[in-house]
Amino acid sequence: MTKVAVVSTDDRVYGVNKSIELLGINPVKGKKVIFKPNFNTADPPPASSSMETVKQLILRLKEMGAESITLAERAGPANTSKVFKEKGINTLAQDLGFNVVDLTGVPKDEYVLKNPEGNHWKDGFLFAKIYDQAECIVETCCLKTHMYGGHFTMSLKNAVGIVNKKNMTELHSSKYQREMIAEINRVYNPDLIVMDGVITFVDRGPMEGTRVEANIFVAGTDKIAIDAVGVAILRILGSTPEVSNGSIFEQDQIKRAVELGLGISSLNEIEFLTDSEDSRELVAGIKQEFT
DSSP states (O other), X not given: OEEEEEEEOXXXXXXXXXXXXXXXXXXXXXXXXXXXXXXXSSOSTTSSOOHHHHHHHHHHHHHTTBSEEEEEEOOSSSOHHHHHHHHTHHHHHHHHXXXXXXXXXXXXXXXXXXXXXXXXXXXXXXXXXXXXXXXXXXXXXXXXXXXXXXXXXXXXXXXXXXXXXXXXXXXXXXXXXXXXXXXXXXXXXXXXEEEEEEXXXXXXXXXXXOEEEOOEEEEESOHHHHHHHHHXXXXXXXXXXXXXXXXXXXXXXXXXXXXXXXXXXXXXXXXXXXXXXXXXXXXXXHHHTTO
């Protein structure tokens, strides 16, 4: 069983704090935390992580006793340093006292080659050493569709920003793109995942699409569970055929992640944690999408 917190709210401060509170865990105390947002571009949420969510997560991790926090990210196709500037990351880092690493600006030896047996990457992929050697990893992802072959981009796909940009041509041109996304997640394990679904894209994405207010936060430690719940929410809202058709656990990203043993393999393995009647009604609707 894995615990998944579901909080129905449009208040990002409340959503961050209540979802972590419901989980009842503190994996960051006394740890050097590496923090992974979703800064594919500097476009407003859900194209990229809300700065309100990022700020509140940093504050919460500090309250939970993190020894240090380092935000490490690679944007794409946008220039990472420009994204950081436009989002106000460097200013926020100065104000709150955390570190920032532009993964496009680090030397090649700050990446390690990963080539797990049976993966779909031709010669493996270069994975950021700061995540490979991390003592503790916390990530926040968005809830949205992906029109360039991923079908959806949530927790599993958030890992793409940890892979060297030189590997992106192979990823985006492969018919196994969704399986390859799952395979990145084989080489690391986040200690906490918080998905901000206040605003979603129900089509197109990741940079623009039809914006819908889902008003939800989902948190946990199991990437398959987070993404399966996310797909269910997109189906409730009315999404693309690629997202809406077939069993949720037959979605390519999720199916491959299950094959690799990266988390749960059925809805029955999720223990939902809620804070209100609205959240409980939402969970009931989520469960219906798995039948």
